[in-house]
Structures are given as C-alpha cells and as structure tokens.
Amino acid sequence: MRKSDEIRGWAGDLEVTVCNLHAKKLWWQFPVAIGMSILLLPACSMAFMLDFTFEPGVPADLQTAVNYAGGLWESWLLDTASGESEDVEIKIDYRDLGANVLGEAGPTYVWYDDDYAYLPSIGAILYGADDTDNMDGVINFSNRFTWYYGTDGNPGASQYDAVTVAVHEIGHQVGFYDSYEASTNNKWGYNITGTYRLMHYDTFLRDEDGDAPVAGGGDSFNETDNPVYFVGTNAKLANGGDDIPIYAPSSYSPGSSLSHLDVQEPFSNYMMAPLYHEVCHDLSDVEIGILRDLGWQAVPEPATVVLLGLSSLIFVLRRRR
Numbered sequence: 001m002r003k004s005d006e007i008r009g010w011a012g013d014l015e016v017t018v019c020n021l022h023a024k025k026l027w028w029q030f031p032v033a034i035g036m037s038i039l040l041l042p043a044c045s046m047a048f049m050l051d052f053t054f055e056p057g058v059p060a061d062l063q064t065a066v067n068y069a070g071g072l073w074e075s076w077l078l079d080t081a082s083g084e085s086e087d088v089e090i091k092i093d094y095r096d097l098g099a100n101v102l103g104e105a106g107p108t109y110v111w112y113d114d115d116y117a118y119l120p121s122i123g124a125i126l127y128g129a130d131d132t133d134n135m136d137g138v139i140n141f142s143n144r145f146t147w148y149y150g151t152d153g154n155p156g157a158s159q160y161d162a163v164t165v166a167v168h169e170i171g172h173q174v175g176f177y178d179s180y181e182a183s184t185n186n187k188w189g190y191n192i193t194g195t196y197r198l199m200h201y202d203t204f205l206r207d208e209d210g211d212a213p214v215a216g217g218g219d220s221f222n223e224t225d226n227p228v229y230f231v232g233t234n235a236k237l238a239n240g241g242d243d244i245p246i247y248a249p250s251s252y253s254p255g256s257s258l259s260h261l262d263v264q265e266p267f268s269n270y271m272m273a274p275l276y277h278e279v280c281h282d283l284s285d286v287e288i289g290i291l292r293d294l295g296w297q298a299v300p301e302p303a304t305v306v307l308l309g310l311s312s313l314i315f316v317l318r319r320r321r
C-alpha cells in the first residue's frame with residue numbers, strides 16, 4: 001500500500017442544530033456487550049491508539065475534552081494490523097470556521113492500492129501501512145461558540161458539548177469520509193499518479209436508482225438524491241435489513257453531503273448526523289455496522305448479539321428453576 005501526496009478538503013462540518021443519547025437503551029446493554037466482546041476478541045487484537053497534537057491557542061479544557069473523546073474511540077475500535085502498527089496522529093486547532101460550523105475534519109493524505117484510496121487510520125490500523133513521521137489528520141474546532149468542556153455530557157442551555165463534537169469529528173477520521181469533490185471538478189475519487197481512485201467508503205454508496213459512484217466521474221450517481229444510501233452488509237443487518245440513508249440534500253452541501261447519516265429519524269439522532277442538537281457520546285448499532293463494513297473490529301458488539309446473550313441468559317435462568 002502506497003501513500004499519496006498531501007491532499008486538501010474537508011468532509012465533516014458539524015453544523016449547529018441533532019444527536020441524541022442512547023442512554024435509555026445502553027444502561028443495560030453495556031455490561032453485557034462488554035462481556036460478550038471480550039469473549040469474542042481475537043488474540044492478536046490490540047487497542048487502537050489516537051494521539052493528538054494541539055496547536056497553540058487550543059484551550060486546555062478543550063484538550064481535555066478531545067482526549068476524553070479519543071479515549072472513547074480507543075475503547076470502541078481495535079487495532080487489527082498484523083505486525084507492527086502505529087498510533088493515528090491528529091492535529092487539533094481552534095479557529096474561526098464561519099457562521100454555522102462547529103467543527104471540521106479531514107485527512108492529510110490517503111493510502112492507496114491498485115483499486116482504492118483509504119483514510120490514514122484505516123491504512124495504518126487495518127492494513128498495517130507504516131507511516132511514523134506524518135500527521136494523519138486535522139480537526140478544527142470553531143472559536144465562535146460557547147463550549148462546554150466537561151466530560152459528563154451535561155452542558156448548559158446555551159453551550160455546545162465539546163466531547164460530542166470531538167467524537168463526531170474523529171468519526172470522520174476513522175471512516176465517514178467520501179471523496180466526491182464538488183467544488184472543483186464534480187468528480188469522485190483521488191487523482192493519484194493519473195488514476196482516480198474511490199475512497200473505500202464510497203464503494204458502499206448507492207443512489208435511489210441503485211447507481212454507484214464511479215472513480216473519475218462520468219457516472220450516473222445522483223449526489224443530490226436526498227438521500228443516497230449506504231448498502232454495506234453489517235450496517236444493513238443493524239438496520240433491519242434496510243439500506244442506511246446518507247445525507248445528500250437536493251442542494252449539495254460541501255463538507256456535509258455524502259459523509260453523514262441523513263437528517264431523518266432515527267438517524268438524525270445518531271453521532272454521525274450532520275447537525276448538532278444534543279449531547280451524544282456513543283455509537284448507534286448502525287454506525288458500528290458501517291465501521292465493520294469499512295473493516296474495523298468494533299466494540300460493543302451489535303445489539304443482535306447482545307440480545308442473543310440476554311436471551312440465553314434468561315433461558316439458563318429458567319432452566320435452573
């Protein structure tokens with residue numbers, strides 16, 4: 001697997017307005033999920049590690065919130081690269097991002113093979129690509145808003161929860177990132193040494209007619225189909241067998257279109273929705289499914305497994321009577 005030159009562009013504007021906590025569901029699922037996951041871990045898996053480098057001017061309390069969010073992701077994803085692997089290094093900055101944008105994220109390069117391009121985190125962690133020197137990605141936080149830097153998910157009425165935005169932006173660094181470039185050439189894929197390659201994530205997208213993105217353009221994929229769909233097997237399994245709607249408004253929204261879940265219920269409440277609404281510190285089963293389709297081993301296990309665990313527990317208890 002080879003490494004591209006530096007690339008530019010942001011996917012992952014988290015705009016001001018939806019992300020609902022699943023606390024009601026998780027309070028009982030969580031211990032069971034952790035227990036099941038430990039049993040299912042292959043022996044060669046290790047913890048996935050994120051390293052943050054903070055630019056001067058990033059408030060110390062924001063650094064604490066970002067490190068906390070990184071710890072959450074480290075508890076959710078496993079490092080499955082064979083042999084040596086490395087940490088994912090992300091630079092964090094705090095600056096003016098315009099009127100409605102809370103945060104943005106992007107990779108600094110992509111890994112590529114003959115067919116596809118991959119995010120730095122996926123190249124390193126899932127394929128063992130070695131890059132010890134470079135920053136892998138950048139996340140910027142807006143300095144225009146009143147942030148809540150606590151890690152308990154309890155912001156005041158006029159505050160934005162920094163952990164929620166940090167968790168969301170890291171989500172773009174580990175998978176939720178498309179390669180469509182509307183601002184320059186309306187093409188899919190990265191032009192690397194003369195050949196366009198789709199981002200791995202792109203290959204799971206379909207529009208209403210079932211068309212898929214084609215590297216280099218010339219395709220019939222409708223990027224403003226409102227929505228388009230993610231059709232990976234694991235994600236569909238977590239969504240009752242249905243395709244997952246992906247945000248693709250009829251007016252293309254740079255940084256938001258194609259790299260987020262759609263703004264319809266229940267997806268609008270999940271972490272990778274494009275609009276901020278409430279505190280969200282956890283992954284939905286659908287998002288875990290998407291990460292699995294992208295190659296990650298993710299914990300906790302999907303709810304289907306959890307439910308099986310609970311059913312068998314109940315079964316055992318009854319049998320003992």
Ligand SMILES: [Zn+2]
Pocket residue numbers: 011012013014168169172260273274
């Ligand atoms: Zn985003």
